[in-house]
Amino acid sequence: MNYQALSFTYISPLDLEIINDVLAAELGEIGFESFVTHENGLTAYISENNYDPAILDERLTVFPLEGVEIRYESELIVGQDWNEEWEKNYFKPIRIGKDCIIRASFHPEEEGFTYPILIDPKMAFGTGNHETTFLMISEILKIDMEGKEVLDMGCGTAVLAILSAMKGAKRIVAIDIDEWAYANAIENCKLNQTEQIRVVLGGAEKIADYPPFDLIFANINRNILLADMAEYVRNLKPGGYLYMSGFYEEDIPVIEKEMTAQGLTLASVAGKNNWVALKTKR
Numbered sequence: 203m204n205y206q207a208l209s210f211t212y213i214s215p216l217d218l219e220i221i222n223d224v225l226a227a228e229l230g231e232i233g234f235e236s237f238v239t240h241e242n243g244l245t246a247y248i249s250e251n252n253y254d255p256a257i258l259d260e261r262l263t264v265f266p267l268e269g270v271e272i273r274y275e276s277e278l279i280v281g282q283d284w285n286e287e288w289e290k291n292y293f294k295p296i297r298i299g300k301d302c303i304i305r306a307s308f309h310p311e312e313e314g315f316t317y318p319i320l321i322d323p324k325m326a327f328g329t330g331n332h333e334t335t336f337l338m339i340s341e342i343l344k345i346d347m348e349g350k351e352v353l354d355m356g357c358g359t360a361v362l363a364i365l366s367a368m369k370g371a372k373r374i375v376a377i378d379i380d381e382w383a384y385a386n387a388i389e390n391c392k393l394n395q396t397e398q399i400r401v402v403l404g405g406a407e408k409i410a411d412y413p414p415f416d417l418i419f420a421n422i423n424r425n426i427l428l429a430d431m432a433e434y435v436r437n438l439k440p441g442g443y444l445y446m447s448g449f450y451e452e453d454i455p456v457i458e459k460e461m462t463a464q465g466l467t468l469a470s471v472a473g474k475n476n477w478v479a480l481k482t483k484r
Contacts, residue, residue: 360387447479
């Protein structure tokens, strides 16, 4: 699968970070999958099959912030060039204290980390560079995973599943609807010698194929979480925990409303740069 990379720049008196946050939320509503900030704005990625310039231009016409002129340039990134693109521009080693380091095979090895994870991203997202992945990894590092049964929903690179395996989880299923993510997750599991992880191609309909889980990690986006939360809860053991991320602090009320409807209680909230991760209990 090929991707379009769109580099957005702005003319506005508003703070750059505010515009970036609002634009990322708007683009997420129309199929954009990942975002990287740069010194003049935001680069956003969308699969070539889902990219419609007319829909994008329509969304930008009704941009919710006043006094913002948005310009963009697009570039096609073919699948086989993805590693090179990340190596050159974006994917840097991520260190979370001395507990965990996430690096690619093209980065030099670093000693002293309890959980060293190798991720070669290709067209899948979830390297730890994004705040939501960082937040979810930080949550997993707090958990006693020994013997737990775990679902990584919307797994991307499978980094959350891999860390769960390294921490002693007993049964791990990683599901993603994207074929590139599915293939990349399998490769990353091999890289980390965590091939016991069951990687599955599909959406939330695949969850019921497996026994209920102790822990479910869903780092996706607000709309998918709202649409699929009932399916997550149906496949979560009583007393189990559902961790959700991929949305902003201002989205918490609408997420909480659906949580309440599904019988979940909020246990904790973690945040980074206005992105949040919620720990909820069934």
